[in-house]
Amino acid sequence: MREHLELLWELQKLDLDLKAIEGERNRYPKEITKLDEKQNMEKEKIHKEREKLESLEKVRKQKEQALLAEQDKIKRSEGRMTEVKTNKEYQALLSEIETFKEAASRVEEEVLLVMDEIDELKKHLSKRDKEIIILLENAEAEKKRIQERMAEDEAVWKEKSERKATLSKQVEAKLFTLYNTLKEKRQGIGMVSVRHETCQGCFVNVPPQMFIEVQKNNCLIRCPNCNRILFWDENGEKK
């Protein structure tokens, strides 16, 4: 019996490991998706900032053209100075030139404001470009790490599954069936160790005499509370 209990104990540990890997299998692709989304979001954000810069450059060009147009008007009016004949005409032309100059100076101010905004945005973008490169690289590295872990997990899965198949045939059939039934009913755990006179499945104390018997690992003993098969794990107790 001892040998079968030991094989079953190994099997229980394998089952828990396989269950953990299954959990990871579901988790890893989600983590990768999350990293993909994060990368795309950052790319999208910087793309929008670049678009904003482009549109500001357009505004700047428009304003500069408007400024040229105003300056042109001033020049033309000034050119007409030699043609004026009366003081009234002269005053009218002066006032016209003044109006054009005011308009030009307003546009000039607007050009300067846009240029300031462009400078700020350019500075911000050059900083963001560096940040985003690091961020994307980190996300890429993290994805690679996850993929490597996935590959490792699959290798471990294969190895443990093969060992499980072997053990399943070696453990006494009746014991194996009992284990599987318990495992299904008790959250994947059909066999538990006993430590400090306590069942490690339900954490209820086992009677002292039973504890003594369990430590021999000579016969099938089940927890009086949760019904799981009890095992004395010498290595576990030392830890």
Ligand SMILES: [Zn+2]
């Ligand atoms: Zn128990």
